[in-house]
Amino acid sequence: MNSENARSVTLDQENTVEELTNPFRALDEEGAGTNPCAIVIFGASGDLTHRKLIPAIFALKQERLLGNNHPVIGYARRDKSDDQFRSEMSETLSEFGRFNQSDAEVRERFASELRYVRGAYDKIEDFRKLKKLLDDIALRYQTGGNVLFYLSTPPGAFGPILENLKKSGLADESGSCWRRVIVEKPIGRDRNSARELNKKIHDTFTERRVFRIDHYLGKETVQNILAFRFGNGIFEPLWSNHYIDHVQITVAESIGLGGRAGYFDTAGITRDMLQSHILQLLTLIAMEPPAAFRGEAIRDEKVKVLRSIQPYSRSDAIRNTVRAQYRAGIVDGQEVAAYVNEEGVSDNSKTETFVSLKLEIDNWRWSGVPFYIRTGKRLSRRVSQVDIVYKKPPLALFEQFGSAAPEQNVIGFRIQPDEGISLSFVSKRPGQAMKLDPVRMDFQYRTSFGGTAPEAYERLILDAINGEASLFARQDEVDLSWKLIDPLIESWSGENAAPLYYYSAGTWGPEESQALLARSGRKWRRI
Ligand code: BG6
Numbered sequence: 347m348n349s350e351n352a353r354s355v356t357l358d359q360e361n362t363v364e365e366l367t368n369p370f371r372a373l374d375e376e377g378a379g380t381n382p383c384a385i386v387i388f389g390a391s392g393d394l395t396h397r398k399l400i401p402a403i404f405a406l407k408q409e410r411l412l413g414n415n416h417p418v419i420g421y422a423r424r425d426k427s428d429d430q431f432r433s434e435m436s437e438t439l440s441e442f443g444r445f446n447q448s449d450a451e452v453r454e455r456f457a458s459e460l461r462y463v464r465g466a467y468d469k470i471e472d473f474r475k476l477k478k479l480l481d482d483i484a485l486r487y488q489t490g491g492n493v494l495f496y497l498s499t500p501p502g503a504f505g506p507i508l509e510n511l512k513k514s515g516l517a518d519e520s521g522s523c524w525r526r527v528i529v530e531k532p533i534g535r536d537r538n539s540a541r542e543l544n545k546k547i548h549d550t551f552t553e554r555r556v557f558r559i560d561h562y563l564g565k566e567t568v569q570n571i572l573a574f575r576f577g578n579g580i581f582e583p584l585w586s587n588h589y590i591d592h593v594q595i596t597v598a599e600s601i602g603l604g605g606r607a608g609y610f611d612t613a614g615i616t617r618d619m620l621q622s623h624i625l626q627l628l629t630l631i632a633m634e635p636p637a638a639f640r641g642e643a644i645r646d647e648k649v650k651v652l653r654s655i656q657p658y659s660r661s662d663a664i665r666n667t668v669r670a671q672y673r674a675g676i677v678d679g680q681e682v683a684a685y686v687n688e689e690g691v692s693d694n695s696k697t698e699t700f701v702s703l704k705l706e707i708d709n710w711r712w713s714g715v716p717f718y719i720r721t722g723k724r725l726s727r728r729v730s731q732v733d734i735v736y737k738k739p740p741l742a743l744f745e746q747f748g749s750a751a752p753e754q755n756v757i758g759f760r761i762q763p764d765e766g767i768s769l770s771f772v773s774k775r776p777g778q779a780m781k782l783d784p785v786r787m788d789f790q791y792r793t794s795f796g797g798t799a800p801e802a803y804e805r806l807i808l809d810a811i812n813g814e815a816s817l818f819a820r821q822d823e824v825d826l827s828w829k830l831i832d833p834l835i836e837s838w839s840g841e842n843a844a845p846l847y848y849y850s851a852g853t854w855g856p857e858e859s860q861a862l863l864a865r866s867g868r869k870w871r872r873i
Contacts, residue, residue: 382415383492389499390420401443402803431462468506473514491523537828562623563817564802598725607690641815652826663837669698675851724851730761766790
């Protein structure tokens with residue numbers, strides 16, 4: 347098809363009215379065009395609210411993507427006045443987020459509009475109090491009664507909050523107003539508990555009104571995987587088992603637990619990172635082109651990828667996964683303690699802080715192409731990267747001139763830091779000999795676009811307000827991801843359980859992770 351024939355894909359008839367709101371357009375006046383609504387954050391004393399949510403909302407206001415008719419209410423158990431909450435949030439803003447250098451006066455003006463409700467998550471009277479406040483706010487800020495609830499509490503509180511939102515009538519949509527909910531991870535700790543939670547969510551909100559957040563999907567570089575694949579003509583024809591040898595996904599962190607031992611020690615890296623962020627990355631890399639760039643069309647394709655991965659039997663899970671835990675070591679020049687010596691971790695904890703595995707997608711595009719994944723805490727450095735490793739050329743034409751064996755071309759998505767995309771290939775070294783050396787073509791966000799990209803939470807909060815769900819996980823996606831994860835975790839206990847390996851903090855994980863690839867003559871790429 348030549349460019350004159352390229353059709354623009356518009357929305358299909360079945361898109362819901364909410365999906366027709368286009369969140370990608372620029373707004374010309376303060377917050378105009380973004381649905382007015384109140385934003386209620388449950389868990390307002392928590393770390394996520396301080397580090398991410400309030401800075402993201404502030405940034406949206408600074409960018410004029412949210413305006414005066416987007417009041418914010420924090421709800422939490424701690425006793426605190428509006429003023430205390432405001433001054434805490436004002437301090438938070440000077441520390442975190444893109445606009446932390448903004449004028450103190452501007453930050454204080456934003457904070458002065460915040461409200462705080464002290465309430466329990468399981469007391470209906472407290473929700474009635476919140477309802478009364480929201481009724482007043484609807485009139486004062488002309489929100490039309492729209493409310494976005496953000497569940498940013500420990501998961502144990504999700505159930506009571508949802509129940510009380512229902513009982514108090516806070517979840518009811520009357521007239522033309524809407525009520526939506528953003529749910530933070532973890533969505534369950536296995537398939538059954540995720541199903542139970544989804545049932546509770548659906549008792550109060552229909553799926554259309556539920557936004558399960560995975561902040562990786564809000565990252566510019568992650569969204570750019572789709573732009574790269576489906577906005578260009580040259581890559582997609584090369585995106586299959588005809589040309590690709592294998593795919594490597596690395597999500598490495600140098601940090602340890604960051605004070606979250608209570609959660610992490612019962613979860614482990616597999617639940618924390620693999621079930622959510624990494625499977626999301628994998629589906630974006632592997633999905634078929636969607637019928638339109640819209641919520642349901644994109645999510646349908648992602649679900650098809652998950653359906654094409656066969657859950658492992660116990661023996662296959664043991665064979666294809668490596669789990670490990672860090673011992674003491676040196677990270678960024680600093681000595682760090684072993685995982686079991688971290689505060690809040692039990693001495694004999696067997697929780698995995700590293701996992702690597704091989705997955706296969708049994709469909710026409712990917713059959714025979716292994717996807718190797720590794721993720722861990724206290725690794726050598728913080729880097730998230732996806733490498734598409736191509737097959738070698740069929741003939742080693744240049745070996746006769748003393749060149750090394752043919753290289754594999756690689757398309758590398760650098761998700762973070764140093765965001766960009768690179769293509770490695772070989773090139774003739776200048777001189778009389780026909781000698782080839784590997785070189786790299788590189789695109790860097792920083793140099794091509796300048797400025798700072800929006801934070802993931804900015805994009806996701808804005809999308810939820812506009813009813814655009816493409817970048818949120820649907821119920822079936824979550825369900826299928828647990829279907830794949832459960833057998834891995836189960837293979838780590840009971841008789842003949844897969845061993846727990848160890849690695850020194852500051853390395854790239856245990857040797858066994860290299861061995862996983864070495865079995866087929868492959869190796870992890872040096873990062
Ligand atoms: C969170 C995990 O979802 O993602 C954390 O719970 C992890 O353990 C974090 O550190 C990583 O996010 P990012 O954006 O820093 O890569």
